[in-house]
Amino acid sequence: MSIYIITPCTRIQYLQEISKTIPRECIWVIVYDSNYTDRILPYGDIILRPKNIRGSYGKPHINYALDALKLEDSDWIYVLDDDNIIHPDWYETISPLCNDGYNILSWGQLWNDDTIRLRPTEHMVFRAVDQASYMWRYGFNSVARFDEDYFGDGKFAEKLGQKSHRIDRYISYYNYLSPESMTEEEKEDFDAGVLEFLSKNDNNYAVNFNNNNLLTDQDATNLLRIEQLDYSTDNTTDLSHIKEIYLKSRKYRGGTACEVGSLGGQGTLSLCLAGLNVTSYDNDGQEGFKDKREFLCRDFNVNWIVQEGLYALNDEIKYDVVFHDSYHYDEVIPELVAFWYYKVKDKGMLIVHDVETFSHERFMFLIGNPIFERTKDAHGRELGTYYKN
């Protein structure tokens, strides 16, 4: 079994940067466009220079490689554009799964500022996946080829004709080396567009969304409500992170959440909307917010506790989700560690705001280096999510 990374190439200026990210264990195939007649750069394990293969968004190049390479049924194919890189966690995540009988592996995708572009999904449908967010085992459909147009990626994913094995991690980027100059709003529009497309074009998704990471109409409504909240207070968690908390918490619908640091209630509301029964601690250090948050979450039965977060350690209750956002810097580490061990259920998750303010390495060490993700908002504040088991 070999893993082939195929890169159609017209933009040779990125090859050096890309080469640094290609795992040594993979076979990197560069297919030069026929319009490119200059020298070949010393990158790639296999270099293909077909005649009359040009343009069409690299699709004929991929087809050419699929025809030209001596591929085995057990080999895996991953297409990497010539302006993208391999995510540092990609190889170690996918390689243990390549001999497990799966036909397609898929995962989530990030913009190059590490914000989420595509959530992990097992649905191989146009717009829900990108070329870089899946790979397929050649032998399970060795005749499938790309349509030679811009939307060829998504259509090819559909041609593969079955669900993928979904990896719940964000291990690909989108156009990492030549990011489109999208504003945060445009990114959110993209996100909304994907959701709308999915929910309008296939009624099955409305049903299926709840069982996976795709979104229902109800989610779209909830996200819209979250978007319309007031984020102008300095200490309020950023909209992008409040949405992330909502999206990550949905899978615990019907379960429980504990929030530490309620302030205006934006985080509380996102947890409530995600379907969790919320207990929220705030010592009311920032006066005037108690009424605001209680009003904001008036439709839900939140257990508001006016106490320091540490007070939660007095009982033995554990939660599916703990969102910690009270005080920061290294002095918060002991409290976070205590919450991790005593307040997060076995399959639960801890979400921590402002993780850039403390020694992350030390924190990770103290909680036993679980699987985690870090995302950054537009102001550089980071949200960490730590998964138990």
Ligand SMILES: C[S@@+](CC[C@H](N)C(=O)[O-])C[C@H]1O[C@@H](n2cnc3c(N)ncnc32)[C@H](O)[C@@H]1O
């Ligand atoms: C950054 S704000 C929380 C923002 C909020 N999570 C949101 O969704 O926008 C911090 C809040 O933590 C509260 N706080 C500070 N120290 C605390 C402590 N030791 N225990 C509980 N709450 C605390 C403050 O009163 C303030 O309301």
